[in-house]
Amino acid sequence: MTLEAPASPQSPASAPVVLVEGLVFRYPNGHQALHGIDLRIDPGEKIALIGPNGAGKSTLMLHLNGIHLPSEGRVVVNGLPVSRENLGRIRAMVGLVFQDPDDQLFSPTVYDDVAFGPIHMGLSKEEVDTRVARALAAVGLAGFERRQPFHLSIGQRKRAALATVLSMSPSLLVLDEPSAGLDPRGRRELITLLRGLEQTLLVSTHDMRLVAEIFPRTVILDDGRIVADGPTGRLLADAALLEAHGLEMP
Numbered sequence: 001m002t003l004e005a006p007a008s009p010q011s012p013a014s015a016p017v018v019l020v021e022g023l024v025f026r027y028p029n030g031h032q033a034l035h036g037i038d039l040r041i042d043p044g045e046k047i048a049l050i051g052p053n054g055a056g057k058s059t060l061m062l063h064l065n066g067i068h069l070p071s072e073g074r075v076v077v078n079g080l081p082v083s084r085e086n087l088g089r090i091r092a093m094v095g096l097v098f099q100d101p102d103d104q105l106f107s108p109t110v111y112d113d114v115a116f117g118p119i120h121m122g123l124s125k126e127e128v129d130t131r132v133a134r135a136l137a138a139v140g141l142a143g144f145e146r147r148q149p150f151h152l153s154i155g156q157r158k159r160a161a162l163a164t165v166l167s168m169s170p171s172l173l174v175l176d177e178p179s180a181g182l183d184p185r186g187r188r189e190l191i192t193l194l195r196g197l198e199q200t201l202l203v204s205t206h207d208m209r210l211v212a213e214i215f216p217r218t219v220i221l222d223d224g225r226i227v228a229d230g231p232t233g234r235l236l237a238d239a240a241l242l243e244a245h246g247l248e249m250p
């Protein structure tokens with residue numbers, strides 16, 4: 001097992017954005033998908049979460065905004081435990097983007113989808129409009145307000161899905177497989193976009209080149225356990241480690 005203190009851009013004393021302690025999760029059918037996860041994410045970190053199919057990456061990420069609640073252990077976001085009572089506040093702080101943008105886009109127009117979160121935060125029409133414009137500009141979709149989401153390309157839909165959470169100004173962005181299905185140009189645009197985001201970022205991916213290009217820190221999950229956590233360059237250079245967990249560089 002390879003575990004190291006993460007290289008945080010903040011001072012070690014700064015409060016973590018995410019603290020996961022002893023997280024165990026069993027699905028209702030009894031399958032135990034997480035076996036005691038400990039993870040700390042500091043402000044401004046950009047972290048890749050990698051591991052083979054079925055390792056538990058999505059299950060872990062779904063705990064960060066309370067779609068799943070721990071069977072044992074706890075998850076704390078910006079000092080607030082993720083629990084049923086705190087879900088509204090947690091979801092305003094954690095923007096979760098699913099792998100399939102169609103899970104996130106359900107309105108007749110891009111504007112309606114991106115405005116949905118801010119409207120439900122009770123913001124004024126003026127503030128909602130400002131946030132929609134800012135979020136669409138951030139993902140390169142300025143002027144797409146009146147477009148119909150289901151007529152956009154997959155790359156545009158993925159960016160629109162990201163805009164639906166950016167409009168809530170989350171302090172943590174959690175993205176599941178953001179580069180899946182993108183062509184080379186879409187991938188390059190995504191890399192530029194992710195590099196420019198100021199939010200703390202946790203991204204699950206099988207795209208090892210994306211990992212190498214963007215993320216200073218990588219966490220490897222296998223069979224519901226963190227098996228390595230450290231600087232990306234060192235982990236990806238460890239061929240034996242990658243092979244042991246069903247991973248390889250392209």
Ligand SMILES: Nc1ncnc2c1ncn2[C@@H]1O[C@H](COP(=O)(O)OP(=O)(O)OP(=O)(O)O)[C@@H](O)[C@H]1O
Nearest residue numbers: 027029031033051052053054055056057058059060
């Ligand atoms: N609703 C469910 N009920 C029971 N077991 C589930 C459920 N969803 C996922 N699992 C199981 O939990 C384990 C972890 O799945 P998870 O989707 O978190 O893995 P993953 O690392 O995200 O995989 P992938 O890379 O394929 O997306 C797997 O064994 C999976 O079959």
